[in-house]
Amino acid sequence: xxxxxxxxxxxxxxxxxxxxxxxxxxxxxxxxxxxxxxxxxxxxxxxxxxxxxxxxxxxxxxxxxxxxxxxxxxxxxxxxxxxxxxxxxxxxxxxxxxxxxxxxxxxxxxxxxxxxxxxxxxxxxxxxxxxxxxxxxxxxxxxxxxxxxxxxxxxxxxxxxxxxxxxxxxxxxxxxxxxxxxxxxxxxxxxxxxxxxxxxxxxxx
Numbered sequence: 001x002x003x004x005x006x007x008x009x010x011x012x013x014x015x016x017x018x019x020x021x022x023x024x025x026x027x028x029x030x031x032x033x034x035x036x037x038x039x040x041x042x043x044x045x046x047x048x049x050x051x052x053x054x055x056x057x058x059x060x061x062x063x064x065x066x067x068x069x070x071x072x073x074x075x076x077x078x079x080x081x082x083x084x085x086x087x088x089x090x091x092x093x094x095x096x097x098x099x100x101x102x103x104x105x106x107x108x109x110x111x112x113x114x115x116x117x118x119x120x121x122x123x124x125x126x127x128x129x130x131x132x133x134x135x136x137x138x139x140x141x142x143x144x145x146x147x148x149x150x151x152x153x154x155x156x157x158x159x160x161x162x163x164x165x166x167x168x169x170x171x172x173x174x175x176x177x178x179x180x181x182x183x184x185x186x187x188x189x190x191x192x193x194x195x196x197x198x199x200x201x202x203x204x205x
Contacts, residue, residue: 008128
């Protein structure tokens with residue numbers, strides 16, 4: 001929920017600010033915004049499924065290498081070898097460490113998920129990303145540009161603060177610190193879209 005909602009909201013707010021700064025019409029703004037909302041929401045959900053498939057392949061490769069190592073280690077072991085220095089002992093320690101992390105390698109940050117759960121996770125990410133997109137976009141459907149822009153920024157700031165508070169409650173951190181940090185990072189990232197739009201507008205591209 002945190003990943004999808006924050007990504008969708010910041011992405012679409014940056015697009016809105018970029019289109020406005022670049023001199024785009026309301027039609028261009030809405031068409032671009034809704035197209036991005038639909039495509040990125042689906043992309044985020046599919047990306048989660050792909051991540052699960054990558055992890056499954058890594059685990060299969062690890063298990064295959066472990067089995068091959070067991071067979072080789074068994075052939076080299078002698079009666080005088082300490083258990084932890086023989087091939088099987090080393091592999092057992094490696095297997096325990098892998099099970100402790102169980103994500104195919106710490107550098108990939110792949111989290112364990114059962115097969116049945118990945119579909120639910122993908123759906124949640126898709127829906128929350130879409131909701132995040134719609135929060136700053138919907139004011140432009142019902143309001144004129146200036147009040148819609150004010151409403152979009154205000155709603156985005158409140159939503160980002162709520163996401164920060166939610167992350168503090170469910171994970172770790174201070175409510176106010178997490179909330180304000182999320183607002184600062186989110187609005188700051190979206191402001192880059194405004195800068196890009198101004199650059200294109202100024203150069204007449």
